[in-house]
Amino acid sequence: MTKTPVRLPVKDRFHLPEGMIYLDGNSLGPLPRGVDEALRTAAVDQWGAHLIKGWNVDGWMAQPARVGDKIAALIGAPAGCVTMGDTLSIKVYQALAAGLNLNPDRKVILTDSGNFPSDIYMAEGLIKHLGQGHELRIVAPEDVSDAMTRDVAVAMITQVDYRTGQMHDMQAVSDAGHDAGAVMLWDLAHSAGAVPVNVEASGCAFAVGCSYKYLNGGPGAPAFIYVRPDLIPKIDPALSGWLGHDAPFAFEPSYRPAVGIERMRVGTPPVLQLSALEKALEAWDDVDMQELRLASLELSELFIAQVEARCPDLQLASPRNGAERGSQVSFSHPEGYAIVQALIAQDVIGDFRAPNIMRFGFTPLYLDEADVIRATEILEHVMNDRLWDRPEFKITRRVT
Amino acid sequence: MTKTPVRLPVKDRFHLPEGMIYLDGNSLGPLPRGVDEALRTAAVDQWGAHLIKGWNVDGWMAQPARVGDKIAALIGAPAGCVTMGDTLSIKVYQALAAGLNLNPDRKVILTDSGNFPSDIYMAEGLIKHLGQGHELRIVAPEDVSDAMTRDVAVAMITQVDYRTGQMHDMQAVSDAGHDAGAVMLWDLAHSAGAVPVNVEASGCAFAVGCSYKYLNGGPGAPAFIYVRPDLIPKIDPALSGWLGHDAPFAFEPSYRPAVGIERMRVGTPPVLQLSALEKALEAWDDVDMQELRLASLELSELFIAQVEARCPDLQLASPRNGAERGSQVSFSHPEGYAIVQALIAQDVIGDFRAPNIMRFGFTPLYLDEADVIRATEILEHVMNDRLWDRPEFKITRRVT
Missing domain, CATH: 3.40.640.10 (Type I PLP-dependent aspartate aminotransferase-like (Major domain))
Structure with missing residues (x-):
């Protein structure tokens, strides 16, 4: 795709911790400024x-x-x-x-x-x-x-x-x-x-x-x-x-x-x-929901494409057709829980739902292409170097 | 009574607006410090x-x-x-x-x-x-x-x-x-x-x-x-x-x-x-409920005695026996609504409940005898000078 990506110029309306890529706004949105x-x-x-x-x-x-x-x-x-x-x-x-x-x-x-x-x-x-x-x-x-x-x-x-x-x-x-x-x-x-x-x-x-x-x-x-x-x-x-x-x-x-x-x-x-x-x-204020949807689909599709290219062991658990998908993308893996923990340790925040679903939310209010690509790079690193394969990531107690 | 009044040394645990005597903690307590x-x-x-x-x-x-x-x-x-x-x-x-x-x-x-x-x-x-x-x-x-x-x-x-x-x-x-x-x-x-x-x-x-x-x-x-x-x-x-x-x-x-x-x-x-x-x-922390009760009764009884001495038109609507009373004292008057509004205008905060009840809450956490006496002085002033008898106090719209 060569078209200009849709951008919503509102990222500065949120406090986002330095270095964190937050893909869990589908669970708890970040702190808005003010x-x-x-x-x-x-x-x-x-x-x-x-x-x-x-x-x-x-x-x-x-x-x-x-x-x-x-x-x-x-x-x-x-x-x-x-x-x-x-x-x-x-x-x-x-x-x-x-x-x-x-x-x-x-x-x-x-x-x-x-x-x-x-x-x-x-x-x-x-x-x-x-x-x-x-x-x-x-x-x-x-x-x-x-x-x-x-x-x-x-x-x-x-x-x-x-x-x-x-x-x-x-x-x-x-x-x-x-x-x-x-x-x-x-x-x-x-x-x-x-x-x-x-x-x-x-x-x-x-x-x-x-x-x-x-x-x-x-x-x-x-x-x-x-x-x-x-x-x-x-x-x-x-x-x-x-x-x-x-x-x-x-x-x-x-x-x-x-x-x-x-x-x-x-x-x-x-x-x-x-x-x-x-x-x-x-x-x-001034956010157009149709524009937000376009941007959300672009981010989601970029994520799917990148993950499938970089992490062949992960199975897409969301509909491939964007029209049938909300603003989140899920992948499945038997070690999904540990993978999500390893990602969180790298400051890429997604979450896990039993039995094997890794969830990643995409909202263009505070995410852009660079965030998505960086997140998939880190996910690739987690998978290729088996960073998830550590005892501390396998504790099954979880609250969120 | 010549005995020493019970005091709870915790008034400084609350923010209380300067000059306000707050007798409505039975409706909404004040902002505690911290x-x-x-x-x-x-x-x-x-x-x-x-x-x-x-x-x-x-x-x-x-x-x-x-x-x-x-x-x-x-x-x-x-x-x-x-x-x-x-x-x-x-x-x-x-x-x-x-x-x-x-x-x-x-x-x-x-x-x-x-x-x-x-x-x-x-x-x-x-x-x-x-x-x-x-x-x-x-x-x-x-x-x-x-x-x-x-x-x-x-x-x-x-x-x-x-x-x-x-x-x-x-x-x-x-x-x-x-x-x-x-x-x-x-x-x-x-x-x-x-x-x-x-x-x-x-x-x-x-x-x-x-x-x-x-x-x-x-x-x-x-x-x-x-x-x-x-x-x-x-x-x-x-x-x-x-x-x-x-x-x-x-x-x-x-x-x-x-x-x-x-x-x-x-x-x-x-x-x-x-x-x-x-x-x-x-x-x-460190507040003894029995001590609080004693202090609350003392404040309530002081209030009743003062009001009855100063404001003969007000009828006690609470039990006279402290053992049958919670931590509030109510008086009734046909113009109760206007009287409460006039009191509020003087920074003595009580509230009103239809049809004719004026409520005053007493909590020793942030009230003492001086507050009670000052409140009754102002109430006496409101009654004697008919401060309640103004059009702006007679609007019956109220939310609390």
Whole structure:
């Protein structure tokens, strides 16, 4: 290819440790510049100086809506339909419970085996506690559209497979689901900020995601939830907390859901985390998602080509066709765990998912061709010199 | 009284704005010293420098247990029985759902009308979604022990009434509940850090609470949940998220609860909030809860005596008997909202709860007699000179 590579001139919006090549933004994004100061402002100038008054004078109560609107813009959702809080698992639960209520005559939650386990666990817990004979039906990712039968109440699909990066066609799967009368629930954990998403066009009822991966909100950053505008008034929240009440500070004796997306709020918002996230999202100013996607594909394809040329023992575990891939590339190897540890020791940060998957995330916000080539050079060195074949890299305890 | 007042020499552990008398620690505690630096460490030296490795090298994954143990020590719980995360409303839901499962032949959730509305709302949502004919029975606070009939599955009681500060006798109510075969669930939002609590002695199954009031964890600080050790293995979590799994990073296809209290975890912990809270809890080092209680009673009684002497129009809305009161004192007045606003304008920070309650929290960690007397002088001035009788104080919009 002789064309000019697509570059996003925003790398200086992030703190990146000197010498580190960070290919794990699909797990935890790096620290954006200004977040430290934003945290200090929230802690010292707001909480410290205003104490309880911060809820009013510093706009804390409106923060979930304000940040939600920023994320809405990144996932093709209209303003006023996204709110923030809790964790992704909680948001999955809320959406699942609401989705089952929207489709009360059906008993099946459909998902695929590439879904993130926590989504599946939350569905299991919900089904068990409801005790109403619901079924969790798990099919292979490639069979999802065909599995949209007329008994599916909710189809809970994670767009991008956390292991392989395989990406569902959101529109096609949504269309298949809607044709079958299913309520569509998309988990965009590996999509938001990674690929162009058009939640509104998909017609899906719910979309949820976390904000600590490609959105760079920091460890434990809160989750988001989108509800299709016309459905919001029909949602009867299972997690009916006071901040989802129409008048939280009237302290009425009984729950009455808020008119808008606020009904998906539960408890007190995590102001410090939201302040970090709100600042972090400024890194997206003037970033065009289509351009980001082009750059991401270029980086990913460069990585695949380089790794296949340099490291013949590694097997591509992601789709070769870029259109079927999110913003990560995975390779497999029986010693994948040790190889990733050896890479990390060389300051090339990827991660490992059992049983044999090495994951590498590519976001053009802070990565360029030079980083990719350098990473593959080091990977080649790790493989050729068997740097991974050391006892300290073979301990199987891992947390990330 | 001529005895020497009890003083806790820890006021310098907090940032308090010059001139402000802060009587709202029952709503949001002030900024403890060192929290700003702890946030900076978490953001810059951990997240910024270590990125994904922070989960291991900075101990983020163990933070909910580490912080939970610190809170356990403040509520009379053994180590290893408290974990952190989510919001109080979510923790109420978890405990309620688990409690109903522990008592499957009963259908009643008992609570009292002094409970915080969100607890009641969460119970409403749970009951509605379960659709299994459960009943939420709400009695007057003084009738709680008598209402422990043999159909009560779970008794969900907030120890200290958020409006009046009225405090239940945790042991007596627990004993009554256990005699009737009820599962006891205590909400300690206004107890933890406010009064001595002995969760273990009470024999209760569950205790939950927030950490942003008397524990000073900051706006949106995460909640805690305690489960009685012998019951932990019997809990089948409704909110069965991956971090409550026995092996979260094995990514098993089906949920299998962790052996210990970790099964009450749900999603990714809020590392930044937890880092603030972990530092904030150091303010409790060497603080004796019995001494704190004595000092809190002295301050509260001084306040009551001064207000009643200076402001005859204000009616005490809290129990006069200190033993029946938490660490707050409430007065009522038809113009309570405006009076609180006028006080705030004079830098005496209390808060208001509909319809006519003015709340004042007293924590000896950062308040002393001089503060209390000064606050009552200003209150007297507000009342005598009708400073509250201005249009700007009568706007009924309020958020806190």
